[in-house]
Amino acid sequence: MTSQQTGGFTHVFFVPIVCGTLVFLFAPVFASTYTLSLLCVYALLAISLGLIWGFGGILCFGQGAFFGIGAYSYVIFSINFGLPWTSVLFAIVFTVLATTCFGAAMFYGRLGDVYLAVVTLVFTLILNRFLNSTAGPEYQIGSARLGGFNGIPGFPTLNFPWSDAAFLSDMVFYILCCVILVISWVFCRWILRSHFGRVLVAIRENEERVELTGYDVRLYKTAAFSISGGLAAMAGVLYANWAGIVTPNLFSLTLSAEIIIWTVVGGLGTLFGPMIGSAVLTAVKLGLGHQTLVDNFFVMGILLIAAVLVFPRGIAGAFSGRRVSVFGSKKKGKWQTRSNRTQEKLSND
Amino acid sequence: MVETVLSVEGLSVSFGGVLAVDNVSFSLKRQELHCLIGPNGAGKSTFFKAICGVVRPSSGRVWINGYEATRLPAHRVARLGVGIKMQVPNLLEGLSVEENLWIAARCRHSAREAEDIVESLMNLTGIEKYRTSLVSDLAHGHRQHVELASALATKPSILLLDEPAAGLSETEVDELSSILQQLKNQTAILVVEHNTRFVRMIAESITVFHKGRILAAGSPDQVFQNEIVKKVYLGSN
Numbered sequence: 001m002t003s004q005q006t007g008g009f010t011h012v013f014f015v016p017i018v019c020g021t022l023v024f025l026f027a028p029v030f031a032s033t034y035t036l037s038l039l040c041v042y043a044l045l046a047i048s049l050g051l052i053w054g055f056g057g058i059l060c061f062g063q064g065a066f067f068g069i070g071a072y073s074y075v076i077f078s079i080n081f082g083l084p085w086t087s088v089l090f091a092i093v094f095t096v097l098a099t100t101c102f103g104a105a106m107f108y109g110r111l112g113d114v115y116l117a118v119v120t121l122v123f124t125l126i127l128n129r130f131l132n133s134t135a136g137p138e139y140q141i142g143s144a145r146l147g148g149f150n151g152i153p154g155f156p157t158l159n160f161p162w163s164d165a166a167f168l169s170d171m172v173f174y175i176l177c178c179v180i181l182v183i184s185w186v187f188c189r190w191i192l193r194s195h196f197g198r199v200l201v202a203i204r205e206n207e208e209r210v211e212l213t214g215y216d217v218r219l220y221k222t223a224a225f226s227i228s229g230g231l232a233a234m235a236g237v238l239y240a241n242w243a244g245i246v247t248p249n250l251f252s253l254t255l256s257a258e259i260i261i262w263t264v265v266g267g268l269g270t271l272f273g274p275m276i277g278s279a280v281l282t283a284v285k286l287g288l289g290h291q292t293l294v295d296n297f298f299v300m301g302i303l304l305i306a307a308v309l310v311f312p313r314g315i316a317g318a319f320s321g322r323r324v325s326v327f328g329s330k331k332k333g334k335w336q337t338r339s340n341r342t343q344e345k346l347s348n349d
Numbered sequence: 350m351v352e353t354v355l356s357v358e359g360l361s362v363s364f365g366g367v368l369a370v371d372n373v374s375f376s377l378k379r380q381e382l383h384c385l386i387g388p389n390g391a392g393k394s395t396f397f398k399a400i401c402g403v404v405r406p407s408s409g410r411v412w413i414n415g416y417e418a419t420r421l422p423a424h425r426v427a428r429l430g431v432g433i434k435m436q437v438p439n440l441l442e443g444l445s446v447e448e449n450l451w452i453a454a455r456c457r458h459s460a461r462e463a464e465d466i467v468e469s470l471m472n473l474t475g476i477e478k479y480r481t482s483l484v485s486d487l488a489h490g491h492r493q494h495v496e497l498a499s500a501l502a503t504k505p506s507i508l509l510l511d512e513p514a515a516g517l518s519e520t521e522v523d524e525l526s527s528i529l530q531q532l533k534n535q536t537a538i539l540v541v542e543h544n545t546r547f548v549r550m551i552a553e554s555i556t557v558f559h560k561g562r563i564l565a566a567g568s569p570d571q572v573f574q575n576e577i578v579k580k581v582y583l584g585s586n
Binding site (some may be wrong): 132195198199201202204205206208210211212213214215217230 | 440479499502503
């Protein structure tokens with residue numbers, strides 16, 4: 001298949017992959033793989049919001065909740081059945097089902113954008129309060145005690161498939177996180193290049209017009225919401241394995257707000273932007289954790305305001321120079337899968 | 350062959366205590382170009398929205414191409430073969446002209462067919478030189494054309510246009526009239542309009558709304574000579 005047939009696939013697709021691989025390979029020279037794994041997990045979480053907010057116009061405060069549901073469901077399943085890799089699959093499927101039900105209720109209920117943000121926020125807070133109140137012995141699912149605010153420690157983490165005792169080292173876990181992040185990025189790009197992705201962008205632009213054209217907007221938004229939930233669940237599973245414990249703090253308002261800040265600072269309407277935002281801001285936060293002079297949140301707030309003022313389209317948007325589009329354009333009598341402007345944009349991605 | 354593509358029976362729409370459309374029956378035949386006129390607040394646009402599925406009727410029934418469409422959501426009404434252009438240009442503002450049309454065409458056609466439809470519609474409506482322009486950057490007249498092309502992109506059997514000539518210059522109205530004349534052999538067209546000059550140019554039949562009811566209906570000559578219509582809408586002169 002030639003480059004022409006693939007619409008510049010070679011250039012647009014493989015350059016970011018190669019650059020990303022180089023970054024992933026050399027990053028351990030500058031930071032511990034333990035820290036870098038967390039950055040990858042948060043980048044995946046940021047992508048999950050970037051997909052539905054940046055491309056679907058769905059501002060969701062519930063990413064922290066889906067992150068937490070993914071982590072908790074992985075832990076509960078792995079404690080009960082002792083199958084870490086099967087538990088990963090279970091956690092993702094369970095979270096996708098949960099987000100589908102939740103999303104369908106909101107979108108088929110014709111909830112407006114602002115109300116959707118409020119409902120997802122409240123959903124997150126309810127789960128946070130509920131899990132904080134599960135310290136008693138009656139809150140037990142199979143062998144897994146929910147543990148209230150102490151959370152659930154001591155569960156089977158990911159291992160090499162050939163031996164239960166062969167746990168993943170920090171380096172191997174880091175590589176796993178990198179691979180999953182890259183696969184997720186490719187998956188999201190594939191979605192956005194598809195008919196589904198284009199309709200999603202159209203919905204972001206004008207929901208009523210898309211509906212009057214004949215698309216079931218509610219179905220598209222529910223599907224996007226479910227995909228986003230699945231990505232957040234994957235991030236939750238990786239986080240559980242990274243931390244070795246899950247607590248109700250996963251459902252905290254702080255984390256949900258942070259995901260939104262990462263996305264805004266990194267750049268809405270791109271996939272790469274939220275990843276950059278999460279990496280930069282998490283690195284800053286971790287750096288600030290070593291000092292007690294100023295409050296972390298104060299600095300993060302100042303950074304957010306500064307970033308919005310200096311880079312209103314986010315870090316990624318500031319370097320693209322042109323409008324964001326996932327559409328192709330028609331050149332030389334044939335529709336290309338990627339137009340020049342999109343190629344430039346995606347090269348940045 | 351005379352075939353009714355849109356049939357409305359006893360349609361009423363009320364908002365609280367206000368009866369915006371009162372027991373209206375109406376039909377549109379294949380290849381007919383029909384205009385709805387009437388003073389402001391007559392209920393034309395509400396009637397239009399009730400057919401489109403944007404507003405839920407209080408009572409009455411709507412059939413589109415033989416299928417009952419009463420209370421169907423807008424996307425299902427569109428899928429029955431209805432192209433819709435709303436009163437205020439309603440477009441995908443952040444996307445280009447061709448992207449707007451592609452999204453609409455792709456809804457009911459394959460990718461390859463959609464490309465051809467986009468090209469032919471840009472030629473028909475004269476917006477091909479703006480193909481890569483953002484819709485939000487276009488002048489009002491061109492935006493009206495883009496929305497008309499979007500409505501046509503699904504190849505509808507019924508085209509519903511709410512005030513397509515609003516805000517257009519006389520030249521643009523003439524162009525629009527010419528486009529609709531070309532289209533009427535392919536699709537039934539229902540136009541809600543205030544511009545009587547435009548209506549006289551295009552209409553084969555006219556229905557006049559007043560206070561949520563049909564005041565008069567018939568050929569343009571019959572309607573414009575009707576004394577009651579002159580009194581309540583056109584003016585005695």
